[in-house]
Amino acid sequence: MSEQVYGIKVPIRLDYTYVVGTAPARFLRGLAQGKIVGQRCPSCAKVYVPPRGSCPTCGVPTRDDVALSDKGIVTTFCVVNIPFAGSAVKAPYVSASVLLDGADIPLFHLLQEVATEDVRMGMRVEAVWVPNDELQPSMNSIRYFRPTGEPDAPFESFKEHL
Amino acid sequence: MANPCAIAGIGQTRHASQRADVSIAGLVREAALRALEDAALTFADIDAVVIGKAPDMFEGVMMPELMLADALGAAGKPMLRVHTAGSVGGSTALVAASLVQAGIHERVLTVAFEKQSESDAMWALAPKIPFQPTVVAGAGGYFAPHIRAYIRRSGAPLDIGMRVALKDRLNALRNPYAHLHQEDITLEQIAQSPMLWDPIRYAETCPSSDGACAMVLVSEQAARSAPHRPAWVHASAMRSEPTMFAGRDQVNPRAGQECAAAVYHQAGITDPRREIDAAEIYVPFSWYEPMWMENLGFAPEGTGWRMTLEGATAFDGDLPVNPSGGVLSSNPIGASGMLRFAEAAMQVRGQAGEHQVDGAKRALGHAYGGGSQFFAMWIVGSEKP
Amino acid sequence: MRDVAVVSFAQAPSVRADQLRNEVEILMPVVAEALGRSGISKHEIGFTCSGSSDYLAGQPFSFVMALDAVGAWPPMAESHVEMDGAWALYEAWARLQHGDIDSALVYAFGKSSMGDIAELLTLQLDPYSVVPLWPDAVSVAALQARAMLDGGHHSERDMAAVAARSRRDAASNPNAQVRTPLDEAAALAEPCIVSPLREHDCPPVSDGAAAIVLAAGERARQACARPAWIRGIDHRIEPASLGARDLATSQSAALAARHAGALGGAFDVAEIHAPFTHQELILRDALGLGDRATAMNPSGGALVANPVMVAGLIRIGEAAQRIIDGRARRALAHATSGPCLQQNLVCVLEAD
Numbered sequence: 001m002s003e004q005v006y007g008i009k010v011p012i013r014l015d016y017t018y019v020v021g022t023a024p025a026r027f028l029r030g031l032a033q034g035k036i037v038g039q040r041c042p043s044c045a046k047v048y049v050p051p052r053g054s055c056p057t058c059g060v061p062t063r064d065d066v067a068l069s070d071k072g073i074v075t076t077f078c079v080v081n082i083p084f085a086g087s088a089v090k091a092p093y094v095s096a097s098v099l100l101d102g103a104d105i106p107l108f109h110l111l112q113e114v115a116t117e118d119v120r121m122g123m124r125v126e127a128v129w130v131p132n133d134e135l136q137p138s139m140n141s142i143r144y145f146r147p148t149g150e151p152d153a154p155f156e157s158f159k160e161h162l
Numbered sequence: 163m164a165n166p167c168a169i170a171g172i173g174q175t176r177h178a179s180q181r182a183d184v185s186i187a188g189l190v191r192e193a194a195l196r197a198l199e200d201a202a203l204t205f206a207d208i209d210a211v212v213i214g215k216a217p218d219m220f221e222g223v224m225m226p227e228l229m230l231a232d233a234l235g236a237a238g239k240p241m242l243r244v245h246t247a248g249s250v251g252g253s254t255a256l257v258a259a260s261l262v263q264a265g266i267h268e269r270v271l272t273v274a275f276e277k278q279s280e281s282d283a284m285w286a287l288a289p290k291i292p293f294q295p296t297v298v299a300g301a302g303g304y305f306a307p308h309i310r311a312y313i314r315r316s317g318a319p320l321d322i323g324m325r326v327a328l329k330d331r332l333n334a335l336r337n338p339y340a341h342l343h344q345e346d347i348t349l350e351q352i353a354q355s356p357m358l359w360d361p362i363r364y365a366e367t368c369p370s371s372d373g374a375c376a377m378v379l380v381s382e383q384a385a386r387s388a389p390h391r392p393a394w395v396h397a398s399a400m401r402s403e404p405t406m407f408a409g410r411d412q413v414n415p416r417a418g419q420e421c422a423a424a425v426y427h428q429a430g431i432t433d434p435r436r437e438i439d440a441a442e443i444y445v446p447f448s449w450y451e452p453m454w455m456e457n458l459g460f461a462p463e464g465t466g467w468r469m470t471l472e473g474a475t476a477f478d479g480d481l482p483v484n485p486s487g488g489v490l491s492s493n494p495i496g497a498s499g500m501l502r503f504a505e506a507a508m509q510v511r512g513q514a515g516e517h518q519v520d521g522a523k524r525a526l527g528h529a530y531g532g533g534s535q536f537f538a539m540w541i542v543g544s545e546k547p
Numbered sequence: 548m549r550d551v552a553v554v555s556f557a558q559a560p561s562v563r564a565d566q567l568r569n570e571v572e573i574l575m576p577v578v579a580e581a582l583g584r585s586g587i588s589k590h591e592i593g594f595t596c597s598g599s600s601d602y603l604a605g606q607p608f609s610f611v612m613a614l615d616a617v618g619a620w621p622p623m624a625e626s627h628v629e630m631d632g633a634w635a636l637y638e639a640w641a642r643l644q645h646g647d648i649d650s651a652l653v654y655a656f657g658k659s660s661m662g663d664i665a666e667l668l669t670l671q672l673d674p675y676s677v678v679p680l681w682p683d684a685v686s687v688a689a690l691q692a693r694a695m696l697d698g699g700h701h702s703e704r705d706m707a708a709v710a711a712r713s714r715r716d717a718a719s720n721p722n723a724q725v726r727t728p729l730d731e732a733a734a735l736a737e738p739c740i741v742s743p744l745r746e747h748d749c750p751p752v753s754d755g756a757a758a759i760v761l762a763a764g765e766r767a768r769q770a771c772a773r774p775a776w777i778r779g780i781d782h783r784i785e786p787a788s789l790g791a792r793d794l795a796t797s798q799s800a801a802l803a804a805r806h807a808g809a810l811g812g813a814f815d816v817a818e819i820h821a822p823f824t825h826q827e828l829i830l831r832d833a834l835g836l837g838d839r840a841t842a843m844n845p846s847g848g849a850l851v852a853n854p855v856m857v858a859g860l861i862r863i864g865e866a867a868q869r870i871i872d873g874r875a876r877r878a879l880a881h882a883t884s885g886p887c888l889q890q891n892l893v894c895v896l897e898a899d
């Protein structure tokens with residue numbers, strides 16, 4: 001008697017060349033120079049970062065670059081306690097929504113140099129960049145965000161950005 | 163106006179983390195044949211097939227409806243494939259209903275499935291795209307910050323999520339098809355399960371399941387020859403909003419509010435808490451029960467957690483939510499939304515067995531997907547509208 | 548059925564590889580142009596439906612970000628098919644039949660340049676018995692071409708003639724990608740890529756996007772001086788197994804044509820979605836177009852611009868545009884999906 005076959009393994013390998021797009025490319029080039037570049041919607045004036053090329057609510061192209069501060073506030077966050085395949089960071093770690101000063105939408109990044117139990121909504125944070133000679137057109141140019149030690153922002157000031 | 167549409171047949175598979183006993187085709191047939199049997203029909207009676215599932219990467223088959231055409235008796239017929247992220251099971255049912263409501267077809271078979279065990283789902287959700295940040299770890303990593311925001315905004319006690327998880331797992335014991343049957347689960351056990359994505363504990367997350375759901379949707383004319391009492395579609399709606407935009411409320415998204423308002427309006431409902439007898443709501447993480455209670459207008463903003471705390475959403479509460487055990491007890495992603503829609507219809511048909519809510523006349527089926535941005539809902543009733 | 552018409556159409560010029568713009572950036576001006584031409588604002592649109600593929604985009608939920616091209620705010624009634632945009636149009640047409648809304652937006656996008664499209668389409672085949680052999684899409688199409696040639700009704704010369712005509716027509720289509728003329732004799736002397744298919748028998752790899760606005764009844768007349776009314780639309784699928792069907796014919800296309808009312812009367816123009824030359828010959832037979840004095844694929848068709856997931860919707864758009872422009876009174880549009888024409892959609896369009 002031969003063995004019953006219930007399944008087979010079919011390895012699939014597909015290679016893609018992703019095109020980031022013109023607006024995100026400006027953002028990435030900014031990171032390579034240690035700058036964070038957002039874009040303003042010509043219709044509603046909101047500042048998007050990273051810019052995707054369109055204002056998601058107006059459906060029009062965003063064209064005006066806006067230089068943003070690398071400081072901001074944690075609007076909300078999550079403590080990741082389990083290791084994930086592909087994650088470069090050791091658990092536990094905090095992934096946070098950071099609303100940069102001058103931006104109207106938070107971006108996600110790591111939060112470090114603080115105990116996970118001390119992270120708060122409203123906490124002021126700043127970007128920690130890689131050394132200048134390691135800057136790249138990549139989010140990895142910012143190693144993580146860390147607390148600045150400034151007083152927390154009041155909940156009212158960011159409750160529209162959760 | 164649109165033609166009436168009835169649900170004449172419902173079927174689902176046994177849901178499990180791995181259904182190694184069937185192929186993908188075998189899985190969808192298991193649900194489809196049960197739905198046809200319920201309606202006393204065969205594949206030959208069906209005019210069109212509408213199939214839905216979440217990303218193709220979950221099984222490693224591109225547009226799998228093509229290779230499933232034979233298995234679902236679709237050869238020679240129209241076949242549509244819907245994909246609207248997590249809400250897809252609901253949207254698929256709505257597209258199928260739309261074909262009947264449009265007067266195009268008399269009998270439409272609709273099927274939704276996921277067979278996550280056939281591929282590496284974690285990989286499927288996170289291809290390494292060079293310019294995208296990788297700090298968000300899985301769906302829980304995405305939704306946990308919004309749950310934190312909800313807790314902060316509402317001042318909800320921290321054990322609400324655990325109470326939802328306990329309720330849904332106990333409800334699942336009444337449902338023979340449910341993936342999780344945790345006979346002796348306690349609040350204590352849930353509290354002690356690992357905190358994966360603070361504030362989400364392991365026991366507060368949905369499982370990963372293989373499974374399928376199917377329904378036969380028919381016209382008023384065709385409903386007359388159905389052997390069992392059909393359910394009737396009283397209202398249906400889809401709403402979408404962008405993933406990320408300045409000022410977006412991800413805790414109480416406007417698309418969800420407006421989708422709910424649309425179905426209540428169509429069904430002539432002014433007081434949903436009183437007029438709806440049972441609700442099957444898409445709750446993949448326990449905290450989404452109180453959040454959706456508010457979003458759906460069952461509770462004023464900031465007070466949805468009270469419904470959980472006071473037992474209103476329990477099996478014997480005034481608005482039983484997820485009497486089937488819900489997504490927290492079975493989660494074949496693409497089918498999860500259709501299961502909500504089907505379970506709502508089972509309630510008003512009086513065919514829900516051990517988890518039947520006494521005298522349910524009108525029920526809500528709800529599904530959502532993406533970053534809480536795609537919504538699909540229907541209200542079904544025991545009487546023709 | 549309620550009278551529903553195509554009232555405007557827009558497309559991005561098809562290109563081999565758009566290495567600057569992402570999908571949202573390609574799609575946004577196209578959606579804006581289609582809405583602009585119709586004079587119907589996104590706030591008035593009653594239903595939106597799109598077609599695209601995650602595998603093509605190389606990421607799950609790829610349609611989600613594309614929604615940013617529309618500006619879905621306030622929230623809108625919206626759905627998506629993991630199919631060519633022609634089927635999104637079908638879903639929108641069905642939705643308009645309910646009678647409670649009067650307009651719909653349909654769009655599709657696809658960037659085939661991101662990966663190896665011929666290898667990728669292998670994943671549409673049976674995962675247990677066929678995919679492990681990894682036949683690429685051109686080889687699978689070649690099986691069909693061989694079956695057709697062996698039937699004896701069409702020749703390799705007929706196939707080359709389809710290619711040459713497509714290239715000629717492409718010269719006057721600014722959205723076409725392959726516009727170099729084809730010398731039939733010289734082309735037939737070239738070696739096959741996969742016998743019996745030569746380079747000119749195969750479609751280009753294309754990036755593109757398209758959008759169509761549908762409107763019903765009086766609203767269509769307000770939006771367009773000469774609406775392209777959908778007089779019939781239907782789609783059919785056939786078995787997946789290549790061995791289970793006669794590859795030299797297209798039963799599902801013939802069935803869809805019958806149900807769409809396309810088998811009677813003459814057409815001024817036919818836009819047929821045939822990525823390979825032999826598929827146009829098979830489809831002409833199946834759709835009963837063989838002997839009729841119909842202008843075949845005046846846009847040049849999928850042989851000169853083939854953005855996967857979009858090319859079918861473009862056929863409906865091109866056919867409708869000729870009615871809107873007054874160049875045609877009755878048009879047939881067709882879209883296909885799956886290996887060897889497995890699934891086919893037929894749409895009959897007419898002026899008043």
Ligand SMILES: [Zn+2]
Pocket residue numbers: 041042043044045046055056057058059
């Ligand atoms: Zn804007």
